[in-house]
Amino acid sequence: MRVCRDDPKPTPAIGSTPLPLLPNLPMIESAAHAEAIAVKPIGPLSGHLRGTSRRDFLWTGGTSFATGLLSPVLIGLGVNKVRGESRTNMQGHDGARSIGVPRAPYQSAAPLIAPEVRRSVSGELRTTMRVRYAYKDIGGYRLHLRSYEGSIPGPTIRVHAGDVLRIRLINDLPPNQDPVPVDMMLPHHFNTTNFHFHGLHVSPEGLSDNIFRSMAPGQSYEIETTIPRDHTRGTYWYHPHHHGSADVQITGGMAGALIVEGDFDDIPEISSSVDRVLILNEVLFDHRGTIETYDTVWPEAVPRFLSVNGQREPAIRMQPG
Numbered sequence: 001m002r003v004c005r006d007d008p009k010p011t012p013a014i015g016s017t018p019l020p021l022l023p024n025l026p027m028i029e030s031a032a033h034a035e036a037i038a039v040k041p042i043g044p045l046s047g048h049l050r051g052t053s054r055r056d057f058l059w060t061g062g063t064s065f066a067t068g069l070l071s072p073v074l075i076g077l078g079v080n081k082v083r084g085e086s087r088t089n090m091q092g093h094d095g096a097r098s099i100g101v102p103r104a105p106y107q108s109a110a111p112l113i114a115p116e117v118r119r120s121v122s123g124e125l126r127t128t129m130r131v132r133y134a135y136k137d138i139g140g141y142r143l144h145l146r147s148y149e150g151s152i153p154g155p156t157i158r159v160h161a162g163d164v165l166r167i168r169l170i171n172d173l174p175p176n177q178d179p180v181p182v183d184m185m186l187p188h189h190f191n192t193t194n195f196h197f198h199g200l201h202v203s204p205e206g207l208s209d210n211i212f213r214s215m216a217p218g219q220s221y222e223i224e225t226t227i228p229r230d231h232t233r234g235t236y237w238y239h240p241h242h243h244g245s246a247d248v249q250i251t252g253g254m255a256g257a258l259i260v261e262g263d264f265d266d267i268p269e270i271s272s273s274v275d276r277v278l279i280l281n282e283v284l285f286d287h288r289g290t291i292e293t294y295d296t297v298w299p300e301a302v303p304r305f306l307s308v309n310g311q312r313e314p315a316i317r318m319q320p321g
């Protein structure tokens with residue numbers, strides 16, 4: 001399923017701390033690509049369910065999310081894919097183009113870290129999403145990118161059909177330096193954003209899933225949407241959808257999982273199993289470890305590597321059997 005294609009190529013990557021702004025510079029490299037997978041592996045109490053898996057896949061340009069119940073075999077496939085990509089691209093980042101990128105400690109096979117979870121209570125999720133620059137150490141590089149709440153990926157939102165989501169979005173990015181172009185098809189205003197609930201069947205108007213809103217830096221905005229009671233359960237995601245800046249922001253890491261719980265989640269064997277959200281991003285950055293020009297996310301002939309929940313080659317440990 002393809003959606004959200006008004007900008008050519010999305011993707012997530014990184015985040016965590018305050019910092020000084022880097023100047024806009026014409027730079028080398030990159031292309032964007034992100035994959036996000038939410039996986040609910042079968043726990044030890046539900047061995048007989050292994051092999052019966054529920055999966056939903058969403059593909060968006062370079063970004064994909066998958067969710068559901070996946071067997072350890074499938075999880076293994078995902079990890080192998082990440083490992084394969086990483087090895088390939090490690091060489092790229094050791095090349096001349098990565099000279100000058102700030103370095104950071106890196107330990108391969110570190111335990112997988114789950115994104116923070118924000119869950120609805122009594123039919124409502126009321127939360128704040130602060131959009132800001134953040135430092136993120138990933139794969140041995142210290143990157144400086146736009147984020148939700150200073151984390152990459154953003155928090156995981158867990159709701160139920162019938163719930164109301166009330167989000168206060170605070171755009172803490174600095175002012176845009178560039179004027180609005182004559183040709184609006186050109187990338188512009190990378191610090192202006194908005195908020196899109198990818199895949200949700202909700203109102204596209206007003207304060208709801210309105211991709212035509214423009215959320216300027218230095219301002220805060222209310223977002224409110226109601227999920228229909230008969231909404232399909234599953235894993236969705238959220239990301240910016242502002243024309244002209246969405247690609248750069250998503251590539252930098254502004255994305256998170258949105259899970260509508262229900263269906264057979266309450267079956268004891270499933271509810272007692274470990275639920276893992278895996279968000280796979282292709283990490284891209286320029287020689288300063290940031291993304292400040294569209295050329296950084298396009299074309300694709302540049303170094304890159306994959307991350308899982310903002311980590312390069314993390315380890316997922318599972319009990320045998």
Ligand SMILES: [Cu+2]
Nearest residue numbers: 003004060198
């Ligand atoms: Cu989308």
